[in-house]
Amino acid sequence: MDRTELMKEKKRIVVKVGSSTLTHEETGDMNLTTMERLVRILTDLSNSGKEVVLVSSGAIAVGRKTMNIAERPKEQDLKQACAAIGQSRLMMVYERLFAEYNKVPAQVLITKDTMINDRMRRNARSTFMRLLAMGTIPVVNENDTVATDEIEFGDNDTLSAIVAALIHADLLIVLSDQDGFFTDDPRTNPDAKLVEEITYITDELEAMAKGAGSDVGTGGMAAKISAARVANDAGADMVIANGNDMNNLRRVLEGKNIGTLFRAHRNENFHLIDYLQRKAHS
């Protein structure tokens, strides 16, 4: 099936944006043009009858900027304080932008505990289902204000794949500050080639990702590959594309050949809870 056909069939879509896409590189301030475009495309997608979830980073980055903290915070409590300040600011901006188009966003904050605990995970799932049925757009982040090292996902690439698996999404789009997955770090190796499609994630490919360029966010390419593994195993296709041009999101949804597509291959042996348990002890 070609990509145009493939994308037409998608019903439940998770889109992940990182802090580097949401903020200006030079100043660290919010990039309102990008956010506005993102919100417009997501609203349109939802208006066309699709179910849409946004996984948005940026809490710590925005909080830090709000308090004029020059360095990326290292101490746990400072990071968490920044997240508390930044998360509500971020939501305030999303609220305003979605309101322009008469769409309702809904904040969902998740920790690893939420996912490991059976009751909490089931609750989270039915809440997502209810929010989608109501036509809202859940805006998800890790609950950075209470998540400590031992219980945090740490990066939203992983979180977005877990959300995709939880709600049985059929597509995950990860907007990065790179064009996709390359054979090597494109910033240091001019011969590095963009890989258009990956049908199976081998250990070799995972090793390659560790060497390949990691972006400025927490995730990096290695995190994106392990996210792809989870999403694909759970039955969702995943695309990594460059979010610096938000039109790429539209292009991906139209089935254009941009970024890297990781094809889903439902693994009957994949169980989200087992994966989470393993992660919890790693």
Ligand code: GLU
């Ligand atoms: N949850 C973090 C935040 O919103 C970002 C994690 C990531 O960069 O992947 O600031």
